[in-house]
Amino acid sequence: MNELLIKNAFVIDPINNITGEQMDLAVRDGRIVEDVGANAEVIDAGGCLTLPGGIDSHTHVCGTKVNFGRYMSPEDMRAGREARRGVKHATSGYSVPTTYANSYRYAIMGYTTLLEGAMAPLEARHTHEEFSATPLQDMMANTLFDGNWGVMEAIRDGDTERAAAIVGWTISAVKGFGIKITNPGGTEAWGWGKDVTCIRDPVPYFEVTPAEIIETLIRSCEMLRLPHSVHLHCNNLGKPGNYGCTMETFNLVPDLNDKRQTLYATHVQFHSYGGSGWKDFCSKAEPVAGLVNNRPQIVIDMGQVMFGKTTTMTADGPMEFNLYRLHHNKWSNHDVELETGSGIIPVLYRRKNLVNSIMWAIGLELALLVENPWQCMLTTDNPNGAPFVKYPEIIALLMSKKYRDAEFATVHPETGSRTVLPSLERELDWNEIAVMTRAGQAKALGITDIGKGHLGLGAEADIAVYPLKVGEIDPAKEYEQVIEGFSKAKWTIKRGRPMARDGEILVHGENTTIWADPVIRPDRDIAQDPDFCEMFNHWYSVRMSNYPVQDEYLQRNLRMQSEADL
Amino acid sequence: MIHRDMVCPFCGCLCDDLVVETEDGQVVQVDNACTLGSNKMMGAWQHRLKSPVMRDGGGWRDTTYEEACEYAAGVLLDADRPLMYGWSSTQGEAQGIGVSMAELLGGVIDSTTSVCHGPSILAIQEVGHPGCTLGQVKNRADLVIYWACNPTEAHPRHMSRYTTYADGFFMENAFRDRKLIVVDVRKSDTASIADEFMQVKPGGDYAVLSALRAIVRGRADVVPKTVAGVTKEQLVRVAALCKEARFGALFFGVGLTMAPGKYKNVRNAIELVDELNRHTKWTLTPLRGHYNVYGSNEVFTWMTGYPYAVDFSRQIAFYNPGETTAVDILARQECDACLIVASDPGAHFPKQCLEHLAEIPTVLIDPMQTATTPLCRCQIPTAVTGMDASGTAYRMDGVPIHLKKFLDLGYPTDTEIIGRIFKQVKEVKHP
Numbered sequence: 002m003n004e005l006l007i008k009n010a011f012v013i014d015p016i017n018n019i020t021g022e023q024m025d026l027a028v029r030d031g032r033i034v035e036d037v038g039a040n041a042e043v044i045d046a047g048g049c050l051t052l053p054g055g056i057d058s059h060t061h062v063c064g065t066k067v068n069f070g071r072y073m074s075p076e077d078m079r080a081g082r083e084a085r086r087g088v089k090h091a092t093s094g095y096s097v098p099t100t101y102a103n104s105y106r107y108a109i110m111g112y113t114t115l116l117e118g119a120m121a122p123l124e125a126r127h128t129h130e131e132f133s134a135t136p137l138q139d140m141m142a143n144t145l146f147d148g149n150w151g152v153m154e155a156i157r158d159g160d161t162e163r164a165a166a167i168v169g170w171t172i173s174a175v176k177g178f179g180i181k182i183t184n185p186g187g188t189e190a191w192g193w194g195k196d197v198t199c200i201r202d203p204v205p206y207f208e209v210t211p212a213e214i215i216e217t218l219i220r221s222c223e224m225l226r227l228p229h230s231v232h233l234h235c236n237n238l239g240k241p242g243n244y245g246c247t248m249e250t251f252n253l254v255p256d257l258n259d260k261r262q263t264l265y266a267t268h269v270q271f272h273s274y275g276g277s278g279w280k281d282f283c284s285k286a287e288p289v290a291g292l293v294n295n296r297p298q299i300v301i302d303m304g305q306v307m308f309g310k311t312t313t314m315t316a317d318g319p320m321e322f323n324l325y326r327l328h329h330n331k332w333s334n335h336d337v338e339l340e341t342g343s344g345i346i347p348v349l350y351r352r353k354n355l356v357n358s359i360m361w362a363i364g365l366e367l368a369l370l371v372e373n374p375w376q377c378m379l380t381t382d383n384p385n386g387a388p389f390v391k392y393p394e395i396i397a398l399l400m401s402k403k404y405r406d407a408e409f410a411t412v413h414p415e416t417g418s419r420t421v422l423p424s425l426e427r428e429l430d431w432n433e434i435a436v437m438t439r440a441g442q443a444k445a446l447g448i449t450d451i452g453k454g455h456l457g458l459g460a461e462a463d464i465a466v467y468p469l470k471v472g473e474i475d476p477a478k479e480y481e482q483v484i485e486g487f488s489k490a491k492w493t494i495k496r497g498r499p500m501a502r503d504g505e506i507l508v509h510g511e512n513t514t515i516w517a518d519p520v521i522r523p524d525r526d527i528a529q530d531p532d533f534c535e536m537f538n539h540w541y542s543v544r545m546s547n548y549p550v551q552d553e554y555l556q557r558n559l560r561m562q563s564e565a566d567l
Numbered sequence: 568m569i570h571r572d573m574v575c576p577f578c579g580c581l582c583d584d585l586v587v588e589t590e591d592g593q594v595v596q597v598d599n600a601c602t603l604g605s606n607k608m609m610g611a612w613q614h615r616l617k618s619p620v621m622r623d624g625g626g627w628r629d630t631t632y633e634e635a636c637e638y639a640a641g642v643l644l645d646a647d648r649p650l651m652y653g654w655s656s657t658q659g660e661a662q663g664i665g666v667s668m669a670e671l672l673g674g675v676i677d678s679t680t681s682v683c684h685g686p687s688i689l690a691i692q693e694v695g696h697p698g699c700t701l702g703q704v705k706n707r708a709d710l711v712i713y714w715a716c717n718p719t720e721a722h723p724r725h726m727s728r729y730t731t732y733a734d735g736f737f738m739e740n741a742f743r744d745r746k747l748i749v750v751d752v753r754k755s756d757t758a759s760i761a762d763e764f765m766q767v768k769p770g771g772d773y774a775v776l777s778a779l780r781a782i783v784r785g786r787a788d789v790v791p792k793t794v795a796g797v798t799k800e801q802l803v804r805v806a807a808l809c810k811e812a813r814f815g816a817l818f819f820g821v822g823l824t825m826a827p828g829k830y831k832n833v834r835n836a837i838e839l840v841d842e843l844n845r846h847t848k849w850t851l852t853p854l855r856g857h858y859n860v861y862g863s864n865e866v867f868t869w870m871t872g873y874p875y876a877v878d879f880s881r882q883i884a885f886y887n888p889g890e891t892t893a894v895d896i897l898a899r900q901e902c903d904a905c906l907i908v909a910s911d912p913g914a915h916f917p918k919q920c921l922e923h924l925a926e927i928p929t930v931l932i933d934p935m936q937t938a939t940t941p942l943c944r945c946q947i948p949t950a951v952t953g954m955d956a957s958g959t960a961y962r963m964d965g966v967p968i969h970l971k972k973f974l975d976l977g978y979p980t981d982t983e984i985i986g987r988i989f990k991q992v993k994e995v996k997h998p
Contacts, residue, residue, distance in 0.1 A: 063869075065965055071868045073691050075886055078872035084882035085670055088998060091884050093872025099884075100869050123700065126959065126967040130659065131869050192707060193813065194848035206737070322844065331695035332841065335965065336850070338702025346695070540736050542702035542729060543966065544572045547583045551969055 004029050004041035005497050007464065010051035011471055013432055015440035016455035020432045021471055023048060028462040031496035035458060044499070046466045049491055052435050053454050054113025054463030056442040059232070059267050059302050060383040061314055062103045063117050063131035063140065065124040066335060066343040070097035070312045070384075073333055074347060077312060088509045096311040096347075096384040100134040106390055108137040108501040111465025111490035114453055116446060117142040118232070118267065118382070119183060119316045121337040123543070125175035129554040132514050137493075137500050139453075139463075139559075141446075141515040143232050144177030145316055145341040146218060148189035150540070151533060153207040156217045165221035165567050166527040169519040172227070174528075174549035176516040176558075179229035179446075180222050183316035184236050185211040188342035196319035199236050199246040200253070211236050212253055219264065223257045225519035226563035228447030230258065230300075232265045235272045238320045244285035247272040248292050256298035261447050268304025268382035269293075270364035282356050283419035284363045290370035293377070300445045301371065302378035305364030305395050306357065307387030308350045315385065318342030339541055350387070355419075358412035360386075362420040368399055369425045374436040375444065393487035396438070399429040400476040400483055428477050448515065451559065462497040465490045514558040519565040570973040575604040576656070576953030578722050579855030579963030580729075587973055594954075594974070601723035608954065612976060614935050616948035635930075635947045636984065639906060640991035642928040642944075646904035648880065649674035652893040653910030655860035658958025658970070661981035662859075662866040665908065668989045670871075670879045671996055675902070678863035679856075679910050680875040681892040683821050686830035687853045688864070688874050689888060693830075694837050699816075699850040700964045701729040706736040707848075710812035712748045714836065715772060716820025716854050719756040725854070730816070731760070746812075748805060750775070751822065763805060771795020773828040775802070776835035782806035783842050815849040821856070852964055857910070858953070859960035862967075897923045905929040906988075909981065913939030932984055950978040958982070 005028040012019050012026070027037040061067050071078065071094060081095035081102060092102035107115065115135075120128045120142040132140040146152055146168060155163035168180060186204035187197045193205055200212035215233060222231045235250050237243040247269065254264045266272070275285040293299050315321060318334055321344025325332035333345040350357045364386065371377040379396065383389040398405050402425075409416070409423055417423055429437075443454020452461040469486035476483045493501040500508050527533045528545075537545040573585040587608060588596035597608045619635035620627045643649045651669050654662050655678050662678075669676035680688065704711070711730045718725040726732050735741040749761035750772075758764045767775050771794070778794040781787065783806050792799050809815055817840055823832045836851060843849040855861045864874035871877045873886035876893075889895060893912070896902050897920035904927055913921060914937065924942045931939050931946040940946055950956035953970035955978060961967050979987075 068865055068869050069696070069965070071872055072688070072864065072874050073695055075692055075873060078884070078886070082872075082883045085879070085998075086882075090667075091670055091871070091879065091882060093884050099872045124966060126969065127865070127961075127965075130866075130959065130967070134663070134869060192703060192848070194844060325695075326845075331693065332697065333691070333695040334697040334699070334850070336699035336703045338700045338706060539734065540702065540706055542700065542705060543968065544583050546572045547574065547968060 002030060003497060004037040005044065006037050006041045007044045007046050007051065007466070009048050010046040010466065011048050012051045012456060013435045014053060014456045015432055015436045016444070016449055017457045026051070026456060026464065028497040031462055032452065033456055033458055033460045033462050044492055048470055050431065050467045050469040050471050052111070052465050053439045053456050054465050054493065054495065055111045056114040056439045056454055057112060057380065057383070057389065058116050058378050058442040058446050059118045059380045060115055060389060061118050062115060063100060063135060064120050064128035066314050066345055067097060068127070068131065069333055069335065070314050070345045071099065073331065073345065074312060089506045096388045100131050104135045104137045105506050108493050108506060109489055109504050110392065110487065111467065111493050112138060113463035113493065113495050114139045116178065119143060119145055119181050120177060121145050121341050122171050122175045122177065123337050123340055125177065125550050126554055129176060129514065129550055132512065133556060135512055136510040137495060137512065139513040139515055141178035143179045143181035144172050144175060145181050145183060147182045147185045147214065147316065148341050150339045151536065153204065153209050153214065156209045156213050157207060161217050161220050162525065162567055164217050165224040166521060166525045167533070168218065168221045169225045169521050169565055169567065170527045173518045176514065176550045176555060178515060178517050179227060179232050180218050181232045182215060182218055183234040183341065184238065184320065185214040187236055187319055188316060191318040191342045192336055197236055200250055215250065216253055219254065219257070224567050225565045227517050227519060228561050230262050230265050232267060234267050234315065234317060238271045238317055239324065241274050241276040241278050241282045244273050244275055244289055247289055251292050251296060251299055254296065254298055261444060262300040263298040265445055266299060266301045268380070268385065269301040269367055270304040270306060270360060270386065273363050273367065279356060282359060284359055284366060284421065286363045286366035286370055287421060290367050293371050300376050300378065301367065302380040303364045303368050304380060304382040305386050306350050306360040307381065307391040307394065308352050308357070308361065309387065310347065310349050311384045311387055312345060312347050313385045314343070314345040316341045316343045318344045320344065321346055324348070352412045355413040355415050358416040359419050361412065362416055362422040365398055365405065366420060366422050366425065369427045374429070374433040375441045377437060378442050378445065379437040393484045396434050396487050397480040397483040400434065401478070401480040402426060402428055403477060404480040431471055451561065462494060464494040466492040511557050514555050516558060516560055518560050518562045520562060521565045521567050525567050573973060574953050574968055574970040575600055576858045576951060576960070576970055577604040577607050578858055579861060580722050580725050581858055581960055581962040581968045582724050582728060583968055589973060592974060592976065603723060611934070611951050611954055612974060615976070616934065616936055616946060619945065619947045622944045632947065632979065635945055636987045637991060638945050639930040639947070639988045642904045642930060643672055643906060644992060644995050648902045649904045649906065650893060650896055650902035651676045651906045651908070652912065653679060653908040654863040655679040655857035655910055657859060657909035657981045658952040658956065659859065659862045659866050659960065660958055661908065661985050662863050663870065664982060664985045664989050666867060666870045668985065668992055669877070671992060671998060673880045673882065675878045675891055675896060676867065677876045677891070677893040678867070679860055680864055681888060682894060682915060683856055683860065684824055684853045685875060685888055685892065686824040687833045689830040690833035690837055694834055696837065697840050697844060697850055698852055698964065700966055701962070704816040704850065705729045705733045707814040708816040709738065709744055710746045710748070710808060710815040712750065712815070712817045713757055714750040714817060714819040715822025715826065716818060717755040717757050718854065721820065722854055746808060748808065763808070765797050765801060765805060768796035770827040772823055772826055772832045773835055776832065776839055778802050779806050780835070780839050780842055783810060783839065809843055810846045812847055815843060815847065817849065817851045818854050820854045855963035861963055861965065862959065862961035865961050894920055903927050907939055908932045908985070911937045911939050913937060913942050932981060934978070947984055948978060949981045949984050950976065952981070956980040
């Protein structure tokens, strides 16, 4: 029996409606309990801000394209190296750090659960191998279906149940978590060097539209009763004037689930652009946020851009090629047969660049204009908008108008005429930040029932104690303390075990891989469908029997089983 | 007993459709494999070293795994600058332990990459890599180029699984509709079946690639009448074929990476493919040799940030090919102990390096006697992944494949042996 008592914690736990209360937290065998014995290990939080462990519902930290980002970027590796010490491995990398570096830096910031945003099913084994080398966080992987041939053929035949059966089988087979759609249809078109412009363009050969892919996968997701909703990276990322496409997409989304959203739209900053070209490029955060405010069935994440060097990486292959033609830096591309694509380029976001400055403003505008913090998650689409180590600065920007104004004074002077950021007075409070960095993310991912994102009785004891005295500092003015505080938790506790303290890593942990396993009626089991097997074995370059990820790739793991309506 | 959908542990194609028949612990039949894979599968069970061996004066003596592992750990712990080399014909799990051990020992870990596609990686680190999985080529490519490689002999099923002889989803008659261009310094077997064979004078690849880039960019006017033995007429024709293709795939081999120009050749090839992507769809793939050499790059990268030649002597991961690569370290007589895993430098390294390997305590982990054996003081035989051990490998296009076990010959796996050595290292050198 392993017991821990955290005394004098100033707890904010939005899921349990605790908005700031001095209390003790008792932990036994990794779970929050009523009380513990006299022999429990004691940590004195000293009245510091205590939150559920941080959750990142959209980050790129493990898998084929992340590793290729490292592989092609020795310059980035040199930018983040630290020596091996104690339990800590040597680390490399700033924007695409090694698995250990990612894990340590997230842990130091109080993060305990991460969702890898994009896993190609064919290469899932790679993601799981890297999960095993990410010791301090629980991991899950969204599985890509934007250009899945079997799904597109089912859509063309008007057979949503078949599409759902393919999705369900694939997610179980590759130990994935949710359905990710990246530039639906566009990644298949990119197989021919083409793209789709918005949701009504037919995909070459398959003759289905992105709208049909999105609608079918939303229905499939609900049929399979997956914990998380469809997770969408809209078409047209990064293009001036794309907000119209984004809004048209949001308008497609029905409200099908009473526990959580029906659509999670990711890095919406990159999809809220006005103008007809780079010359008149401007923010359209207002109409996009306005629409989200009227659609409780949609949750977004910011995809905030922060200035400096980073690496962009996405399954959206055509977008990365366009970006390469703008930046003229190095470019990698990796199309995945019958499934999806991907691309990587390094970028530098500059304050002196008007477009970059507007992008920076848009992310903040979205977070300030979306009224309900449960509908807007704090992310950078790590590392696309910026490496996750920038989160504390983003928190401070959202909590302080003064800080925003000070930063605004340093960006391109024309930014003011293309954005509304300077006119936004809203300053988020501690509770809202807690929602946007853990509670809301847990709810959006559908993992509150397994004890994530809150500190109620029975919850997993994933806890972050920050060196911040809520009553004593004014985040609107003392934003530097906010940045410092969220950069280095006093304690990060995972499953009841302290794993980081004041920037030091204390243990070599063992994560839990969380995966979804929708149980489908045997007569709808696509693995028994002769046409599907024939298609698979004929056109994939691996045999169907060699495709599923074997159990041995998961060490500690949590299977979230659901009874599919299928 | 029949084992279906087995994975071949020979080359970077990692064919996963082999049918293997075993009888009384022996392989009696292998279907679907090429000659290379089939020979490995059929013969491997019978040519194994029976037990670990140690130098004994001028000869060898059999020893136990316990003594051999203890010896290996002792040698590594005793060294100031241990080198851990090889890793391309073993399972990813063993590679991972190797990295952790190199890190704790403050040693250097390098894979066979540094003497094959190391230059390709240097080029990728400068300009990136427009690639794809092999099924993408199989289903779409109407034009395939093999540059400075000879898959017929080195990757015998590459053409039947992924290119020339493979069915393609988007092709009526793939064999007829797919064009093949071969570029090489000699007319190889692959060249003899090409629609277009472009014979380049040795050392001329860089110039030919530059000429093609110029033509694709509309600057044929700057190209002379012949470039490294290739006529302008042929260059213009090839460039036109490349631009007209719906989907082109360029594969290249060690003939490009190890010819004069080295990584600059590969960089030029990548930039040609970049340029062609402004007109149509093109991808490029290095033809990787050993079945899991790409896996060593993957594992090293996620653990250390670098794909090969990683030096932990300063407790950080440091990478500087040319300095931290195995050949260079041996040629400078810098390392004072060496662990070689699943590779055969004895057959490939310069004489000077081998002389140094023979001077220092060198331990080899390999199932069979090889050209490296005579250079070692101790050899530890292990199971062959894909035959008597399961494990992970990465195909030349980055697809991770699980290799399966179909035999039990009682040998420990590489992961077990390296794990045992690491455990002993950790007992002395606490993390």
